[in-house]
Amino acid sequence: MPWDEGLVNSLxxxxxxxxxxxxxSYAAALREALDLALESDPAVFVLGQGVDDPGSMFGTTxxxxxxxxxxxxxDTPLSxxxxxxxxxxxxxxxxxxxxxxxxxxFILLAMNQLVTHAAKFHFMDNGQxxxxxxxxxxxxxxxxxxxxxxxxxxxxxxxxxxxKIVMPSTPFDAKGLxxxxxxxxxxxxxxxxxxxxxxDGLVPEGIYKVPIGKGIYRRRGGDLTxxxxxxxxxxxxxxxxxxxxxxxxxxxxxxxxxKPMDVDIIEESLRKTGRLLVVDTGWAMGGVCAEVGCLxxxxxxxxxxxxxxxxxxxxxxxxxxxxxxxFYYPDVERxxxxxxxxxxxxxxxxxx
Amino acid sequence: xxxxxxxxMTQPPSSQPLGPEGSGIAPISTMIQYRYxxxxxxxxxxxxxxxxxEFHLRLFRDMFRIRLIEEEIERRYHEDQMKTPIHLVIGxxxxxxxxxxxxxHTDLLYSSHRTHGNYLAKGGxxxxxxxxxFCRVNGCVGSRGGSMHLIDKRVGMAGTSAIxxxxxxxxxxxxxxxxxxxxxxxxxxxxxxxxxxxxAASESLNFAVLKQLPIIFFCENNFYSVQSxxxxxxxxxxxxxxxxxxxxxxxxxxxxxxxxxxEATRAAVERARNGGxxxxxxxxxxxxxxxxxxxxxxxxxxxxxxxRQAWDAVDPVTLHDRYLTDAGLLSDSGRDRMxxxxxxxxxxxxxxxxxxxxxxxxxxxxxxxxx
Numbered sequence: 001m002p003w004d005e006g007l008v009n010s011l012x013x014x015x016x017x018x019x020x021x022x023x024x025s026y027a028a029a030l031r032e033a034l035d036l037a038l039e040s041d042p043a044v045f046v047l048g049q050g051v052d053d054p055g056s057m058f059g060t061t062x063x064x065x066x067x068x069x070x071x072x073x074x075d076t077p078l079s080x081x082x083x084x085x086x087x088x089x090x091x092x093x094x095x096x097x098x099x100x101x102x103x104x105x106f107i108l109l110a111m112n113q114l115v116t117h118a119a120k121f122h123f124m125d126n127g128q129x130x131x132x133x134x135x136x137x138x139x140x141x142x143x144x145x146x147x148x149x150x151x152x153x154x155x156x157x158x159x160x161x162x163x164k165i166v167m168p169s170t171p172f173d174a175k176g177l178x179x180x181x182x183x184x185x186x187x188x189x190x191x192x193x194x195x196x197x198x199x200d201g202l203v204p205e206g207i208y209k210v211p212i213g214k215g216i217y218r219r220r221g222g223d224l225t226x227x228x229x230x231x232x233x234x235x236x237x238x239x240x241x242x243x244x245x246x247x248x249x250x251x252x253x254x255x256x257x258x259k260p261m262d263v264d265i266i267e268e269s270l271r272k273t274g275r276l277l278v279v280d281t282g283w284a285m286g287g288v289c290a291e292v293g294c295l296x297x298x299x300x301x302x303x304x305x306x307x308x309x310x311x312x313x314x315x316x317x318x319x320x321x322x323x324x325x326x327f328y329y330p331d332v333e334r335x336x337x338x339x340x341x342x343x344x345x346x347x348x349x350x351x352x
Numbered sequence: 353x354x355x356x357x358x359x360x361m362t363q364p365p366s367s368q369p370l371g372p373e374g375s376g377i378a379p380i381s382t383m384i385q386y387r388y389x390x391x392x393x394x395x396x397x398x399x400x401x402x403x404x405x406e407f408h409l410r411l412f413r414d415m416f417r418i419r420l421i422e423e424e425i426e427r428r429y430h431e432d433q434m435k436t437p438i439h440l441v442i443g444x445x446x447x448x449x450x451x452x453x454x455x456x457h458t459d460l461l462y463s464s465h466r467t468h469g470n471y472l473a474k475g476g477x478x479x480x481x482x483x484x485x486f487c488r489v490n491g492c493v494g495s496r497g498g499s500m501h502l503i504d505k506r507v508g509m510a511g512t513s514a515i516x517x518x519x520x521x522x523x524x525x526x527x528x529x530x531x532x533x534x535x536x537x538x539x540x541x542x543x544x545x546x547x548x549x550x551x552a553a554s555e556s557l558n559f560a561v562l563k564q565l566p567i568i569f570f571c572e573n574n575f576y577s578v579q580s581x582x583x584x585x586x587x588x589x590x591x592x593x594x595x596x597x598x599x600x601x602x603x604x605x606x607x608x609x610x611x612x613x614x615e616a617t618r619a620a621v622e623r624a625r626n627g628g629x630x631x632x633x634x635x636x637x638x639x640x641x642x643x644x645x646x647x648x649x650x651x652x653x654x655x656x657x658x659x660r661q662a663w664d665a666v667d668p669v670t671l672h673d674r675y676l677t678d679a680g681l682l683s684d685s686g687r688d689r690m691x692x693x694x695x696x697x698x699x700x701x702x703x704x705x706x707x708x709x710x711x712x713x714x715x716x717x718x719x720x721x722x723x
Binding site: 045084092093123124162 | 460462491492493494496497501503504505510511513515518520521522523524525526527528529530532533551552555556558559562718719720721722723
């Protein structure tokens, strides 16, 4: 995908300081995680359309089929449902598959096996079976990805018991969460973002794990709480850093894992700030934004000094055209506007 | 099966061929859509191997036991204490018993919603099965399965799906794992004729052949998906022919004849164990009861009474009983003794199930996630 590549290459991120440690790209960090997992556990195998082709899933599987053989790293037929089911069946019988998809849109073809089978076997057979599998995909954005190559489906899956959902935002987390996901005994979905693949970061060598179900502060501030994951953190953090110049200081919480969600870290921050902005790469309705917003209404109403704000996608499919896209996606400007609104709301709330 | 097997497959009633006058072929009633084309036990044995009488009796007992269990479940279903949909296998005992006679406990069996026969033939515990019917905590899956999800990994009853063809890809994955781990067990997956209409079945056959997986695709063709006959769902061609297009050995067998099923499965198991890859078996059989619930629903009109009665004549349990009796292998007193033993076992198991405790609220939250 040269067009896609060009777009991603043009993105500018803060460069890590190489004096602080080893610098790797997000994609290289993922490749290293898969390499280490394949090396350390013979039960691990990697499958997906094109994992052994020259594109090698954005470079995340590059050369792995040569190193570990095509029995453990293999291309698949274009049979998403059956390959999802076969991954689950293999997982139920002692293997640890990592089933990779270019885009989450293709996972929708396999929802029967993912949602109705893989997510439920451990429960249905009363714990006789575990289903340790990883389902991986990179959310697309821009350059004509359009309605069918850009869907961020984490919100659809948020309400499915039995699955875990992970969305890393840094190369460090991409590697550490992949290793955690592979060693987890449940179906774990990892949604990466295409725009993060060329982002560099400090990545330690060897095996380390980022805990599933734990969020992390990416920035500290007392005026409001920004919650998100994956590429939404990139946007939220940029906006928050910018608004510091205006005297607004935000907590930025990277959830890292959407399910199970680290509710405690959100509560801790919200108790302090009283203002909540949720940012997500998916649709605002019924998704991550909606869930976090609902938690605030349900549990933390007493802390709130202003109405909850959510910035996700409008209830509209993704347009392929560049111009319409500008109106579609959240950006730093829109997030900054929401932050200013939230902080300004201070004066409008009066305590009787 | 006879050469006329395809005739019974998939044709609307109006095109049903009639035997010509004076041809010596009995006229085929237009009332019968799907007709038995097998050769019976004796016919099969004329060509096939001889079996020890113990083996015959074991097969018969296993089928007889499943029949009596199913009849007791059916008899008591109206009491409304078994709060689960039931999918009885009455009429389809030979497929499970014939197949499982070729398997060991370490071989894996995956199945659909119609699991009673599979579970019992594979060696599943009757008490634990009935506890599922009564939604009790001592059920084989702690009351989470009911009638459709009878699972016991200790005997290789590895998983079921209530989504048609749902277990097929799972079984393919199990076979993939066995191959990757160089294990010698085989995987069998049971499904009905309608499962072959699902995309997952086509995808699974393709992948299993591609990777030469040690798996047996066992299709019980009973001609009906709930109340939809095969001819409204598929063109006129046999399912085994359809499957053979994927490049794997594919056979059609008499699913009312436990020996024919056993022979076909034995050959497939041997092939799979020796690295010969997958096999597709289409067993022609008939469901004597409704898709779900108790009783025969033929009167609702989706199939003819005459068709149902014609298959009665080849009931797999009576077919084998008649053979054993004629061959002097089973006496009336021997059958009575067998029945008494089974009835006592069933009575005991029902009592155990009904005396078993119900789950408590805390049980609901167990095993949502594995640690």
